[in-house]
Structures are given as C-alpha cells and as structure tokens.
Amino acid sequence: MADIRLEGVGHSYDGGQTWALKPTTWTWRGSRAYALLGPSGCGKTTLLNIISGLLTPTVGRIFFDDRDVTDVPTAGRNIAQVFQFPVLYEEMSVYDNLAFPLRNRKFPKAEIDRRVRQVSELLGLDPVLRRRSRRLDPGRQQIVSLGRGLVRSQVAAVLLDEPLTVVDPALKWTLRSKLKEIHRDTGHTLVYVTHDQTEALTFADEVVVLNDGAIVQTGEPAELFLSPAHEFVGHFIGSPGMNMLPAEVVGDVVRVGPAEVGQVTGDLPAGAVRIGVRPEFVRITGEPTSPGVAAQVTGVDRMGAYDLVHARVGEHPIIAKTEAGSPHRPDTAAFLHFPAERTFLFRDQVRCGSLAPLNGRSPR
Numbered sequence: 001m002a003d004i005r006l007e008g009v010g011h012s013y014d015g016g017q018t019w020a021l022k023p024t025t026w027t028w029r030g031s032r033a034y035a036l037l038g039p040s041g042c043g044k045t046t047l048l049n050i051i052s053g054l055l056t057p058t059v060g061r062i063f064f065d066d067r068d069v070t071d072v073p074t075a076g077r078n079i080a081q082v083f084q085f086p087v088l089y090e091e092m093s094v095y096d097n098l099a100f101p102l103r104n105r106k107f108p109k110a111e112i113d114r115r116v117r118q119v120s121e122l123l124g125l126d127p128v129l130r131r132r133s134r135r136l137d138p139g140r141q142q143i144v145s146l147g148r149g150l151v152r153s154q155v156a157a158v159l160l161d162e163p164l165t166v167v168d169p170a171l172k173w174t175l176r177s178k179l180k181e182i183h184r185d186t187g188h189t190l191v192y193v194t195h196d197q198t199e200a201l202t203f204a205d206e207v208v209v210l211n212d213g214a215i216v217q218t219g220e221p222a223e224l225f226l227s228p229a230h231e232f233v234g235h236f237i238g239s240p241g242m243n244m245l246p247a248e249v250v251g252d253v254v255r256v257g258p259a260e261v262g263q264v265t266g267d268l269p270a271g272a273v274r275i276g277v278r279p280e281f282v283r284i285t286g287e288p289t290s291p292g293v294a295a296q297v298t299g300v301d302r303m304g305a306y307d308l309v310h311a312r313v314g315e316h317p318i319i320a321k322t323e324a325g326s327p328h329r330p331d332t333a334a335f336l337h338f339p340a341e342r343t344f345l346f347r348d349q350v351r352c353g354s355l356a357p358l359n360g361r362s363p364r
C-alpha cells in the first residue's frame, strides 16, 4: 500500500509536439480510494499505464514510497490492474483464474483457498466457481477479472480502468459497493478510472479530475460539487452542470449587465470575469429581488422530483433547479438571485475569487 508519487511526469506520443499527459506532480496516498475522472481522450489511460509500468513517461520520475520505479518493468512493480474488457484464461475455471495471481507468487495453498473464497463470495461468484470462464457471459467474465485484480492483499496499488463498462447497469451499483467493501477490508491503494461522474462520486474517497492532459482539481466529491476551482469541474460535475455568465468587476463590485450581484472578496483587478453558480443554488422569482438580475424564462422541464427552469439573461442561457410544480412559464419575466456563498468568479477558466453580499448597500 505504497504512496505513489509522480514528479513532473508527462507523456507525449509524438516526440513532444503534443502532451497526452502534461508534466504533472501529484501523490496518490497509500490506502485511499481514488477516482480518476475525465472525458474521453484526456489522458486517463496514459496516466494509469505510466503507474503500472506499461508506458515509460517521456519526462519525470515515478516513486513508490521512496523507491524510484521509473525504469522498473510492470512485473517488478507489484501492481494489480483491471482493464475495461475481461482478461482471463478462458479454458481455466473461475476458481483457477482467481487463484492464478496467488499461485504465481507461490502463496500457500490454504491461503490461496481462503482468499479466493472470500473474493468469490463478495462478488457473488460462488455459483460459478467451478465453471470454465469462457462459458460465462462478458459481464460475469469481467467480474472474474475484477476478482483477479482484488485477490492479492499485498499489492502496491490496484488500478481499475473503466472496469464496469461491460457490466449490466443494474449490477454496477452492487459491484461498486462491493468494491468499496473490499477496499475497506484490504486497504488497497485504489485508482479507479472513469468518465462517469456518478461512478466517481459514489466510489471514491477523493476524486482527481483530469482535463486535456492536466489535473484541474482534486478533492472529496462534495468539495468538487460545492467549490469548483475550474470551470471544467463546474461543467463536468453536476447535472446539469454549473451556469456560467459573463460579468464585470468594477471597483469592489461584480456586475452582470447593469445589475450589481455582490462584492468581490479579496483583491481582484477590475475587468471581465465569468460568474459560476450551480442550478441548485440559483433562486428564481417572478418579482424583482435585490440584488437580482432580470431574466426571461424560455422553458421549463418538469422532471417529476424537481423542475429545471431555463431562462436567458440577455443572450446567455441559465438554468435554475427548483421544486416540482414551479409557477414559471415560458416567455415570462423572472428575477435571478445568486447566493454569495455559492457563487464564484473565474478568469481564464480558473477560479479567481468569490462573491460576498453587498453589505447592506443598495444595489444599483
């Protein structure tokens, strides 16, 4: 259960013209469960393959605790890896597939049997333990692959690359919670790659958000939702994602068009910013609010448990998530209020400040 430390680790597949992973410094702490979350092509698999040794980084060094493993091949790293699709010995039984990583490392027979049965029970494989792997459907085969990845308790880390892609959606929830259970039991350092925010947020102690080859924010799920440090995190996490509106810092006040929406915290030079506020925190009323921004309702999605009220501030779309049965109708005027403690300011996509209430001043 090593700490895995990346020091300036980056990778280019085209001799340095573009970076699949930009030089990155980051430590995966021993025994924690991480999700590595990001859209397709952002560099997740590249990063995972660098940790496992399938890929040698173009620049930087990688350490397991204090041991520099940059030039150590996969076999010498003591890593368990589970891929998107099943990797099994098809002619072997499920039991033998699960036992394989332990037999390979000459574990005593009794210990092998104990671990195989433990993992098999947790993953619901008991009824098929004696069956040949090729006779299972792909979803079940993937669960066996997952079991193979988890059967060794003494590994530096378990790396899972979108492991539930081929598994039936109904089973995914069960398997994720089993995975959490196994993690609590073994204390593995887990890195779980996914592009699915629900998967990441429900599974991980800590989520590492990757975009365009760079880590843009790391944190507990609630932190990423409540306090996004980058516009990308605001968009990518949450459903729908965070609203962004052009605004301006004038002195110590933030304006959206002519309306003052709050004071700036700290020292922020005057000029254009974007304000970010999640649909869950936008308050929308039919009557003018103070401070508030005039808007036009363009549509309402009745989602059953809640409504999504779509509006426009000038040309800019904005969504408010309200209780079901909201009174708003398309083509009517509305006023939006952005609570200071849930509204952030961004420049060049990076958070540069927060809002504070207008301090009793009457807004203009």
Ligand SMILES: Nc1ncnc2c1ncn2[C@@H]1O[C@H](COP(=O)(O)OP(=O)(O)OP(=O)(O)O)[C@@H](O)[C@H]1O
Residues within 6 Å of the ligand: 013, 020, 038, 039, 040, 041, 042, 043, 044, 045, 046, 047, 195
């Ligand atoms: N073997 C390769 N040769 C050249 N370019 C590659 C290679 N593997 C990946 N890339 C490129 O590197 C970038 C990052 O790819 P990577 O597979 O790491 O992303 P990812 O986040 O895992 O994507 P996905 O979720 O689609 O698997 C992409 O632009 C991809 O096209």
